[in-house]
Amino acid sequence: MKIAYVSYEVSPFAKAGGLADVAGALPKYIKNAGEDIYVVMPFHKNIENNFNTSKFQLVKTGLIPDSHTHKSPFSVYKSYLEGSSVVIYFIKTNTLYDSKNIYDEENIFLKTSYFCDAVLKTIKECEPDTNVINANDWHTSLIPVYLKTVYLQDNILKKIATILTIHNIGYQGLFNPEVLNQAGLPNYLFNINALEYYGKVNILKGGILFSNIINTVSPTYAKEIQSEEYGYGLEGILKVRSEDLFGVLNGIDYSIYDPIKDPHIFYPIESYKDKLKNKTSLQEYLGLVKDENITLISFIGRLFEQKGIDLISKIIDLLLLTDIQFVLLGTGDKKYEDYFATLTKIYPKKVSINITFDVDLAQKIYAGSDIFLMPSKYEPCGLGQMYSMRYGTVPVVRYTGGLKDTVSEYNPKDKKGTGFGFYEYQEANLLYTLMKAVYFHQKRKDDWTNIFENCMKEDFSYEKAAKKYIELYKIAFDKKRGY
Numbered sequence: 001m002k003i004a005y006v007s008y009e010v011s012p013f014a015k016a017g018g019l020a021d022v023a024g025a026l027p028k029y030i031k032n033a034g035e036d037i038y039v040v041m042p043f044h045k046n047i048e049n050n051f052n053t054s055k056f057q058l059v060k061t062g063l064i065p066d067s068h069t070h071k072s073p074f075s076v077y078k079s080y081l082e083g084s085s086v087v088i089y090f091i092k093t094n095t096l097y098d099s100k101n102i103y104d105e106e107n108i109f110l111k112t113s114y115f116c117d118a119v120l121k122t123i124k125e126c127e128p129d130t131n132v133i134n135a136n137d138w139h140t141s142l143i144p145v146y147l148k149t150v151y152l153q154d155n156i157l158k159k160i161a162t163i164l165t166i167h168n169i170g171y172q173g174l175f176n177p178e179v180l181n182q183a184g185l186p187n188y189l190f191n192i193n194a195l196e197y198y199g200k201v202n203i204l205k206g207g208i209l210f211s212n213i214i215n216t217v218s219p220t221y222a223k224e225i226q227s228e229e230y231g232y233g234l235e236g237i238l239k240v241r242s243e244d245l246f247g248v249l250n251g252i253d254y255s256i257y258d259p260i261k262d263p264h265i266f267y268p269i270e271s272y273k274d275k276l277k278n279k280t281s282l283q284e285y286l287g288l289v290k291d292e293n294i295t296l297i298s299f300i301g302r303l304f305e306q307k308g309i310d311l312i313s314k315i316i317d318l319l320l321l322t323d324i325q326f327v328l329l330g331t332g333d334k335k336y337e338d339y340f341a342t343l344t345k346i347y348p349k350k351v352s353i354n355i356t357f358d359v360d361l362a363q364k365i366y367a368g369s370d371i372f373l374m375p376s377k378y379e380p381c382g383l384g385q386m387y388s389m390r391y392g393t394v395p396v397v398r399y400t401g402g403l404k405d406t407v408s409e410y411n412p413k414d415k416k417g418t419g420f421g422f423y424e425y426q427e428a429n430l431l432y433t434l435m436k437a438v439y440f441h442q443k444r445k446d447d448w449t450n451i452f453e454n455c456m457k458e459d460f461s462y463e464k465a466a467k468k469y470i471e472l473y474k475i476a477f478d479k480k481r482g483y
């Protein structure tokens with residue numbers, strides 16, 4: 001089978017969040033498991049600024065998408081995913097993909113729809129024996145829509161099966177109906193049984209309805225999104241498609257997130273002692289009081305309510321009355337960026353607020369913290385808690401989505417469990433759970449080293465996920481052929 005893995009962001013070339021990590025890792029493990037897979041992404045301007053693109057090979061030039069009304073030509077460049085033989089194609093046009101923030105809202109429909117049609121043209125020109133396309137999130141959700149409408153009779157494209165992976169249902173791509181014409185798609189799609197959604201066009205809805213199968217990034221989230229609380233309005237159609245909806249837990253790339261070899265962290269971590277060396281180095285690096293007994297609590301992520309940042313903002317002053325330090329790395333909602341920035345002035349030696357995107361610092365924080373905080377309102381999978389555990393940092397989470405599937409409550413009786421968590425989305429629950437974790441860290445050292453060891457023993461490698469994706473590709477392929 002030949003698979004095209006299509007993503008708007010792929011690490012390390014362009015990363016805004018967790019999707020990039022998955023797109024930069026999963027295909028490598030699928031290839032290692034014996035399947036033929038390549039990746040396609042836009043040639044974002046940032047890539048030119050940050051990578052030596054003169055080594056990319058120009059494969060095709062002067063191509064024009066067949067259906068889209070934006071008739072600007074594009075070129076296809078080829079390179080490889082980091083440390084692998086997995087081919088990645090970059091779609092480059094001089095008229096698009098030049099914003100600093102790749103998800104900048106200006107012209108986002110034009111950019112994403114053009115990309116979807118250009119991917120299909122690229123497949124026809126460069127990889128005509130492709131069997132399955134794995135689209136990801138709303139930005140690539142028009143691919144199955146194009147295939148089941150304008151390319152239904154295309155000799156090459158008509159045989160391709162599709163799977164849509166939902167990494168976050170909170171983002172759906174809502175636009176005015178006129179965009180269908182712009183994309184070169186038929187107007188009849190503006191229909192409640194297709195892309196119409198309360199007077200708008202909903203791109204993710206199209207992806208869900210027109211793909212052969214759908215999956216999301218944890219088994220719990222696959223169930224949750226069929227409920228009103230988590231479905232963001234799409235629970236109804238997901239229920240209709242529940243037989244074709246699967247949940248596959250993400251992994252993490254063990255070749256990059258390696259506590260022994262990671263070049264970003266201060267010391268390799270093999271024992272709890274090594275962990276403490278990373279902690280005190282991090283304290284020094286961030287200008288905090290250097291003391292291994294103070295509990296260092298960290299948060300890394302997008303500063304949006306999905307991540308529970310409102311709950312954290314409600315309890316942080318109380319928490320800071322205790323013997324803890326708080327480190328935050330993130331960007332997002334200006335309201336929260338400003339709020340957390342004020343804490344630095346009030347508690348200069350106790351908090352370190354970093355409103356920036358910094359992969360190197362993220363690694364140092366994962367390795368140097370005692371507790372990693374992830375009290376998400378919803379969490380499709382979550383990677384931060386898995387990275388933390390890999391470096392022996394204990395997660396404190398809300399048990400939802402992938403957090404529920406990856407963190408287990410520590411039980412001092414049988415010494416099992418990897419963290420602490422709560423269910424109801426309330427600040428009192430977060431504060432209580434955090435205080436419990438701080439208590440264990442400060443007063444029950446033996447238990448704490450047990451949790452540290454339990455975390456480090458967890459297996460979140462991608463091999464398991466890769467096998468499951470291959471099974472899904474086969475299911476999609478069989479469905480397409482009518483089996």
Ligand SMILES: Nc1ncnc2c1ncn2[C@@H]1O[C@H](COP(=O)(O)OP(=O)(O)O[C@H]2O[C@H](CO)[C@@H](O)[C@H](O)[C@H]2O)[C@@H](O)[C@H]1O
Pocket residue numbers: 016017018019021022167168217250300301302329330331356357358359362379380381382383384402
């Ligand atoms: N300021 C910053 N500086 C440096 N690095 C930063 C950073 N802010 C975030 N990151 C990094 O971005 C990634 C975030 O991944 P997550 O899975 O936790 O969340 P995200 O919501 O983006 O992903 C969505 O897709 C993924 C992948 O499927 C799902 O796990 C998740 O639940 C879903 O919401 C991590 O690698 C983190 O270290």
